[in-house]
Amino acid sequence: MNPVRRFFRRYVLSTVGLLALLLAANVLLIVGLLVLWEATPPRESFSITAFCGQLSQGPDGWQASAEAAAMLDPGAWAMVLDPDGNVVWEYQMPDALARHYSAGAVAMLSRWYLEDWPMTVWAQDDGSLVAVAQPKGSMVKYYLAMDKGYFGFLSMLFSVVVYANLLLIVALFLHSARRVEKAMGPILNGINSVAGGKPVHLREDGELAEISAGLNRAAAYIARKDNTRADWIRGVSHDIRTPLSVILGYASQLEEDPALPEAARAQAAVIRRQSEKLTGLVADLNLSTKLEYALRPLELRPLDAVELARQAVTEVLNGGLPEGYTLTFAEAEPGARLTLAGDPALLGRMLANLVHNCVDHNPGGCAIEVGVGPAAGGVLFTVTDDGVGLPPEKLQSLNRGAPLPSTQPDAPHAAEHGLGLRIVRQVAAAHHGRLSFAAAAPHGLAVRVWLPKR
Amino acid sequence: MRDTMDGLDRSILIVDDEAELLEMVRGVFLRAGYRQVLTAADGPQALALCAASRPDIVILDVMMPGMDGFEVLRQLRRHSSVPVLMLTARGEAEDKFTGFACGADDYLAKPFLPRELLFRVQAILRRSAPSGRRVRLAAAEVDLENAEAHRGGEVTPLTAKELLLFRKLYENAGRIVTTGALCAAVCGPVWQGYESTLATHIRHLREKLEANPSKPVSIVTVKGLGYRLELPGAKGAAR
Structure with a gap:
């Protein structure tokens, strides 16, 4: 996948993840606080039914146990109204208050307040009503009642708003990510191109x-x-x-x-x-x-590998070899047709360079053989000489990609003159091939170039 | 008319603005035995000389001040089909294409070896051989126009393919021509599988041209690579 797309996919995924995390954190916080609230030691809260349990009606009227008084907060008071609305029992009830309440007044006080005292009431089996007033300002009383249809509409409205908001957040976020991607994409691609040595020209507009x-x-x-x-x-x-x-x-x-x-x-x-x-x-x-700066494009075409090697050898021979050198050509499987896709001029140059390397590195003369044959999934070219060869450590360093060292003893710094070999490497690499160096038996150097058929 | 040592009687015009290079190239051809070697230092002079002396081949430098080699070639091609070999100091593929597109016959990049230049000129001259020319071999002569081999008093006709094959070898006389190049000369770019037929044609050619076909001296086999045509007395002439 394109690294830029990968980056933005990760960016979007990580932000969605962050949103999910935020939601989860909220849920956790609410649940956690509720649990904490429940876990705190229970505050002594007043219970009207428990209070009623401490009241009893005897022959002398209503009696309260000692616990009943203890249950009331300081400043609270209590009364019992008979079915006619008369106060038949009271406890610390302010004198200023009436001792008789009409049905309407009872309805009012049971739902709201009595002279700003928040009231809690409980009906007894006999029709009397126990009413307890909590201290003023200690309680909030609201009364909620509405049409059922309207309530349904309100709950639907709430859900719609919540979901619409969630959707809008996601959509806006994706839109914004897309914008950033559009702005950043070309720049990131440009950086990639610069790193790959390709030409870059970006439009110079917008925020970036x-x-x-x-x-x-x-x-x-x-x-x-x-x-x-x-x-x-x-x-x-x-x-x-x-x-x-x-x-x-x-x-x-x-x-x-x-x-x-x-x-x-x-x-x-x-x-x-x-x-x-x-x-x-x-x-x-x-x-x-040209190869280094990609100024020469590869001209790939189907090639006859045997004829390619023949042409390369022939050109060297027609150009004339110095005395003391012989150059022969050998097919590993005579008559076999070996085809590959390659740039004929470059591959010919590669083989010629390898032959010239043999000449350059064996001033005393040598016999050179260029071979060609089939090899796993491709074609193997070999250039072998029976010259001085190279010590094993040099072969190893060559196989690691080092330049070809000079074998001429009078070179003061053993100067590396591997330009011809450098081209061999470049051409092999451009064709996705492999280059290896080995000692030839009984002495000399064997260079193998494997090229894929493709 | 008989081929006397690769057409040394034919005239050559060399065009280059570098006086020393011009002199050197002139020397190369004079030493090789060519008798009519003309020189021109710029485009207009070259065109005038071409019109006046009608050379058999023009060796033309690409990079010249004023009128460059491509322009000279374009103007030359309006009224002349003289073979032209372009010399360039650039050696780039685009130059090569421009040169061939303008009607050049061959192309040689500087720096070149004198023998390479001589060889190319000889090959072009052989291709543009005047009609009726005969190629002299060690044991026979080949009449290119009539497609005949003359050996002793005996005249044998050459088949069309044998003639194509012989022409290819003759253009590259003294050099190895690969099996593939010979097959391609006879049957075009898709020649794979033709190698054994080529061997048969070569055998027939030898039977017509060699004194002893089993020990050929004119059409020589180069093991694994191809064949080489040897002309009598021409050994080393390209050097």
Whole structure:
């Protein structure tokens, strides 16, 4: 999945998670506080039925037990009304209050207050009414009554508002996340492209215009630097070509001039050989730079691997091998048709470079064999020589990707001159191939390049 | 007309703004035995020389001040089909395509080896051989126009495929031509599976051209790679 999409998917999921957490926290808080309230030691709350239990009607009228008085809060008072509304028993009842209450007054006080005393009433079996007044201001009394249809509507309204709000929160959040994604997406993709060395140009508008502009500048800077370097190499290699042609041309002519002494012709041959090396180097440098900065696109096409190797070997042979070297070609399975998708020019160059490496690293001459054959899921090219080879530790470091070290003993710092090999690596990598180095028997170097069929 | 040492009697025009390179290339052809080697330092001079001397081949530098090589080639192509080999200091693929699109016959990137230049010029000259030319081999002569092999007093016709094959080898005389390239010359880009038929054609050619077909000296097998046509006295001439 695209990392940007992955990031926003995680962002949305984490926010939904946070919302769920918030909801859960609220529920937990409410439940927790309620539990805590219930768990606190029960406050002595007045119970009218318990109070009634402490009252009794004897022959001398109503009697209260000693506990009954204790049950009342300080400042509270109590009375008992008979069915006619007369006070037949009282306890600490203020004198200013009436001792007879009409049915209407009883209805009022049982529901609300009596002269601001909040009242609690309980009807007895005999029709009398026990009324207890709590201290003024100690109690809140509300009376709720409404039409059933209206109550249904109100509860529906409440649920609708709650759910609509929840939906709206989710929708607004998703919308906002989408906006952020739209603004951030190109920038994150741009960063990815810059990291991958691809060109980037973002639109410089909206709230994040400055960030886009900064990224554009960074990408342009990197591209300019790459181009400058590639241009520089191209320029140098271009300017070097004409003088090199003249040197090569005259050196060749001097080398073949029968009128010159043998020693002079030998010197001309050295100039010609070194100029040829320089020619190869210029071409390698140019190609390596192009591959490095992806300035040369791969031209993949179906190839006959055997013919490709034949062409590469033939070109080296037609170009002329120095004395002391032989180059042969071998098919692991003669007649087998080996096809692969590749860039013929690059693959040919890769094989030629490997052959030239054998020549460069064996100044005393050697026999080189280029082989081609089928291998698991692809084609295996081998370039083997019977030269000096390399010590095991060098082979190991080569297989880890190190440049090819010089084998020439007079190189003071054992300078690495692996440009030709660098191209081999680049070409193999561009074709998703593998490169390995091994010792050849009884001596020499064997380079294997495996390329997938694709 | 007989092929005398790869058409050394034919005229060559070399165009380059670099005087020293021009002189060097002229020297390469003179030493190789060519007798008519003309030079021009810029586009207009080259066009004038082409019109006046009608060279058999033009070697044209791409990067020249004023009129570049592509422009010279475009103007040249309006009234001439002379073979043109482009020389460039760039060697980039786009240059190659532009060159071929303008009507170039071949393309060589600087720096080049004199023998490579000589070989390319010889190959082009062989392709554009005037009619009636004969190719002299060690034991026979091949009449390219009439598709005939002359050995001793005996004249044998060459089949169309044998002629195609021989032309390909002749254009690249002295060099190895791979089996694939030869098959492609005979039956086009999809040649896989044709290798054994190619071997039969080669055997027939040898029977017509070699003194001893079992020990060929003109059409030589290069093991695993292909074949090479050897011209008498031409060994090392490309160097």
